[in-house]
Structure formats: C-alpha cells, structure tokens
Amino acid sequence: MVGKRALSRQSLPEIIANDLRERILSGEMAEGEAIRQEALAEEYDVSRMPVREALKRLNAEGLIQWANNRGGSVTKHSLDEIGEIFDLRILIEVDLFRRAIPLMTPAHFAECDAILEQMEESYDRDDVARWGILNHEYHSALYSSVGRSLTKELLDRINVQSERYVRMHLSVMKQREPAKQEHRQLLDCARAGQTEEACALLSAHIERTKDQLLQMVAAKRATGDGA
Amino acid sequence: MVGKRALSRQSLPEIIANDLRERILSGEMAEGEAIRQEALAEEYDVSRMPVREALKRLNAEGLIQWANNRGGSVTKHSLDEIGEIFDLRILIEVDLFRRAIPLMTPAHFAECDAILEQMEESYDRDDVARWGILNHEYHSALYSSVGRSLTKELLDRINVQSERYVRMHLSVMKQREPAKQEHRQLLDCARAGQTEEACALLSAHIERTKDQLLQMVAAKRATGDGA
DNA sequence: TAATAGGTAATTGTATCCAAAATTCACCGC
DNA sequence: GCGGTGAATTTTGGATACAATTACCTATTA
Numbered sequence: 001m002v003g004k005r006a007l008s009r010q011s012l013p014e015i016i017a018n019d020l021r022e023r024i025l026s027g028e029m030a031e032g033e034a035i036r037q038e039a040l041a042e043e044y045d046v047s048r049m050p051v052r053e054a055l056k057r058l059n060a061e062g063l064i065q066w067a068n069n070r071g072g073s074v075t076k077h078s079l080d081e082i083g084e085i086f087d088l089r090i091l092i093e094v095d096l097f098r099r100a101i102p103l104m105t106p107a108h109f110a111e112c113d114a115i116l117e118q119m120e121e122s123y124d125r126d127d128v129a130r131w132g133i134l135n136h137e138y139h140s141a142l143y144s145s146v147g148r149s150l151t152k153e154l155l156d157r158i159n160v161q162s163e164r165y166v167r168m169h170l171s172v173m174k175q176r177e178p179a180k181q182e183h184r185q186l187l188d189c190a191r192a193g194q195t196e197e198a199c200a201l202l203s204a205h206i207e208r209t210k211d212q213l214l215q216m217v218a219a220k221r222a223t224g225d226g227a
Numbered sequence: 228m229v230g231k232r233a234l235s236r237q238s239l240p241e242i243i244a245n246d247l248r249e250r251i252l253s254g255e256m257a258e259g260e261a262i263r264q265e266a267l268a269e270e271y272d273v274s275r276m277p278v279r280e281a282l283k284r285l286n287a288e289g290l291i292q293w294a295n296n297r298g299g300s301v302t303k304h305s306l307d308e309i310g311e312i313f314d315l316r317i318l319i320e321v322d323l324f325r326r327a328i329p330l331m332t333p334a335h336f337a338e339c340d341a342i343l344e345q346m347e348e349s350y351d352r353d354d355v356a357r358w359g360i361l362n363h364e365y366h367s368a369l370y371s372s373v374g375r376s377l378t379k380e381l382l383d384r385i386n387v388q389s390e391r392y393v394r395m396h397l398s399v400m401k402q403r404e405p406a407k408q409e410h411r412q413l414l415d416c417a418r419a420g421q422t423e424e425a426c427a428l429l430s431a432h433i434e435r436t437k438d439q440l441l442q443m444v445a446a447k448r449a450t451g452d453g454a
Numbered sequence: 455t456a457a458t459a460g461g462t463a464a465t466t467g468t469a470t471c472c473a474a475a476a477t478t479c480a481c482c483g484c
Numbered sequence: 485g486c487g488g489t490g491a492a493t494t495t496t497g498g499a500t501a502c503a504a505t506t507a508c509c510t511a512t513t514a
Binding site for chain 2: 011052053056057060061068069080081084085087088091092095147148149150151153154158
C-alpha cells in the first residue's frame with residue numbers, strides 16, 4: 001500500500017472506505033447485501049458525498065458491485081471465482097518468491113523468523129484475528145527482498161479478495177498444525193537456497209488453503225442461505 | 228459547448244474516464260503532467276464532480292497518481308516498472324494460454340485465424356492504429372476458450388498500462404515480420420496440442436516485445452529527458 | 455543577501471440542493 | 485381476477501456554494 005503515515009490528515013473517503021472494507025472483510029456486511037448511500041452517510045454522520053467516493057473506491061477494488069442508477073451491493077463470488085482468486089495468488093506469489101529467494105539476506109530471514117514466532121504464539125492463545133494479520137505479514141515478508149512494487153500492489157488487491165474467505169476459514173479452522181509446519185519448511189528451503197523446492201511448497205501451501213476453504217464455503221452455502 | 232455525444236445510457240464519469248484514458252494512452256497527456264480538476268471540468272463543460280469520479284477511477288487503474296490535497300499527475304513508470312508490467316503480462320497470459328489450449332475448439336481456432344488475416348492485411352496498409360486493436364483482440368481470442376473472468380479482468384488492467392508503451396512502440400516499429408510469424412506459430416502449436424511449446428512461444432513473444440520496447444523508451448528518455 | 459515567517463491566492467474536499475432515473479404501488483381496463 | 489400503465493416515492497447522479505488545506509510569493513530581519 002502507499003505509505004502515508006500521517007493518518008491524522010486522512011481524507012474522509014479514505015477513512016470510510018477503510019472502515020467499510022473492514023466491515024465487508026469481517027463479514028459484518030454479507031455477500032449480496034444492498035448498499036444505500038444515505039443510510040451509510042447517516043451512520044457515519046457525514047454527507048453522502050464522501051460515502052459515494054468511498055463506495056467508488058471499493059467498487060474499483062472489487063469488493064462491491066455498482067449498477068448505473070441502480071445502487072450497489074457487496075460482491076458475491078461463485079465457487080469458481082473463489083478458486084480463481086487463489087490460483088492468482090499462487091501464480092503471483094510463487095513468481096515473487098522465486099525472484100526473492102536469491103536476494104534474501106540474513107536480515108530478511110530474521111524478519112520472517114520473528115513473525116513466525118509471533119504466529120506460533122498466537123496459535124496457542126487461539127487469537128485468530130492476530131493470526132490472520134500475521135499470516136499476511138509473513139507472506140509479505142517472504143517477498144520483501146525483491147522490489148516489484150507493481151506486482152506487490154496487484155497482489156495486495158487480490159489478497160483483499162482472498163482475505164474475505166480466509167477469515168471465515170480461520171474462525172472455524174481446526175487443524176492449524178499443517179500450516180504451521182509449512183510455514184517453517186518454506187523458510188528452511190529458502191534459507192538453504194532450494195528455490196524450486198521452496199516454490200513448490202508455497203504453491204502447495206496456498207493450494208491446500210484453497211481446497212480447504214472451497215470445501216468450507218461450499219458447505220456453508222449449501223446449508224446456510226438459499227442463494 | 229462540446230458536442231455531447233451518446234451520453235444517454237453511460238454515466239458522465241464513465242464517459243470522461245474513457246476519454247481521459249484514451250488521451251493518456253495516446254500520449255496526448257504526457258507522463259508526469261499535472262492534472263487540475265477545474266480545467267478538465269471546464270473542458271468537458273461539466274462540474275468538477277463527475278471529473279473527480281473519473282479521476283478516482285483512473286487512479287484505481289494506475290494511470291494517474293493522486294496526492295491528498297495536492298492534486299494529481301499522469302503516472303510515470305520507471306524502466307524497471309515498465310519491464311515489470313510486461314513480466315506480469317507474461318505470467319498471466321501464459322497461465323491463461325496453458326489453461327485455454329486444451330479447451331480450444333475448431334471455432335476458437337477459426338476466430339483466431341480470422342483476426343490474424345485482418346492483422347496481416349493491416350500490416351500491408353501500414354495501419355498501425357488498427358493493428359494495435361487487432362493485436363489486443365488476437366491475444367484475447369487466444370484465451371476465449373477458458374472462463375477465468377477475474378483473471379481476464381486483471382489482465383485487462385495490466386494491458387491498459389502496457390498499451391501506453393506498446394502504442395509508442397508500434398508507431399516507430401520497423402520490423403513487424405517477427406511478430407507476424409510468431410503469431411502464426413503460436414496458433415499452429417496450439418492447434419497441434421503442443422501446449423508447452425505454445426506457451427514458450429507466447430512467453431518469448433511478449434519478452435521480445437518488452438525488450439524492444441524498453442530499448443526504445445530508454446533511448447527516448449535519454450534524448451528528450453526534460454519532459 | 456539569504457532565510458524564515460506570514461499572508462494571500464489557488465486548488466481540493468465537503469455539504470446542501472436540485473434533477474433524473476428506477477422501482478413500487480395503486481388504479482383502471484380487459 | 486389478472487395484467488398493464490401511470491404516478492408517486494425512493495434513491496442515485498450532478499451542480500453550486502462554502503470550508504479547509506497547501507503552496508507560492510513577498511516582506512522583514514538577521
């Protein structure tokens with residue numbers, strides 16, 4: 001993301017977009033839920049204008065869909081599309097990882113190690129929210145040795161989509177041990193300079209997440225809502 | 228003032244965004260050029276509101292950069308970033324092509340053939356504008372057998388970026404014969420079911436375009452760097 | 455003479471207001 | 485009783501007016 005640390009001077013659309021994004025990602029705003037500008041404006045106690053800009057932004061991010069004069073709704077992905085999102089993650093993350101490994105220094109490995117430790121700590125406390133954040137941080141840290149800012153920006157956009165489903169996943173995920181081990185192996189392979197092995201592990205890691213998650217979403221949709 | 232064309236069913240921001248996008252892609256708005264909302268609003272004879280929405284959209288597409296209260300400017304990519312754009316194209320297009328080839332039917336091949344013929348015709352007439360459009364159509368046709376709508380959407384966004392530079396490229400490109408042959412070979416391999424060979428060709432094809440183009444942009448920036 | 459501070463002008467961001475489009479409900483006709 | 489058409493309400497889209505922030509220019513002081 002663009003690093004504007006002065007968040008005191010954040011514009012209203014920015015603030016609202018961030019909050020709405022969080023509400024969508026957390027599932028507070030359900031898939032397919034209709035969005036009315038005025039209701040949101042009243043809720044945030046601002047005019048409809050900054051709300052409109054925030055909605056436009058989220059629309060560009062793909063989190064909500066907008067019809068011309070017909071209002072908007074929270075984007076709902078089909079199972080195929082959810083799978084596609086994870087295939088894109090595999091494609092781009094593995095490419096980044098392959099470029100990153102030869103450039104990794106002890107400092108990079110140390111950073112990954114530090115995050116891993118915090119992750120394992122959050123396992124034990126069953127702090128899924130923190131685990132999700134750290135998971136994202138860890139994956140980013142794996143690629144920090146390589147520049148590729150445009151690619152990372154693209155990946156961030158895709159990750160916003162995937163995060164919606166990963167979060168559902170985390171909250172009901174039983175077996176976190178495999179992921180834990182995979183994260184360690186990934187780093188070990190990278191440290192040993194075994195680029196292709198590490199990439200294969202990363203690919204399998206995301207693939208496994210995808211499979212588990214698709215199963216879960218499918219089950220949820222079959223029982224839960226009729227849509 | 229300005230002739231209001233078919234704005235009937237299209238929203239104003241949409242129209243303005245499309246026009247601005249075209250102006251940026253065509254080079255009419257140069258890299259790094261500052262953008263003032265009011266000037267554009269006056270030019271299009273509308274208020275600043277739809278202009279702002281259009282600018283927001285282009286910002287999300289990465290064509291312009293926006294600072295908080297500081298105005299915006301047309302995005303200027305470094306040589307590395309331009310290379311990155313083409314690397315992303317390779318990554319995504321090859322993945323799409325690999326998935327598409329096994330699904331291609333005679334109808335798909337016929338469509339590609341038809342576009343190829345028009346392309347070769349436009350070679351002879353030296354119609355670079357038409358060639359550019361057909362080039363994009365051809366690449367899309369290669370992947371038409373596969374669904375993957377989200378991936379295609381992503382690719383379209385990347386292609387918008389690359390098109391800025393491809394257009395410069397086309398207008399000064401001397402040797403179009405290699406591209407011509409490569410396009411044929413690509414299709415022949417795909418028809419023969421030689422998936423990996425076809426993907427390798429596609430990768431090399433885009434890679435060659437990237438190399439030529441980087442050379443050209445580097446030369447252009449070295450001479451007239453003042454802009 | 456140069457640097458800093460203050461003021462002014464320009465540009466962006468937000469709010470309120472008005473118009474246009476769409477959906478829904480009711481009434482009329484079949 | 486059912487279907488279609490029209491009007492009214494709801495909701496979005498666009499314009500104008502106003503506030504806030506920023507940058508530039510000028511003046512004053514060291």
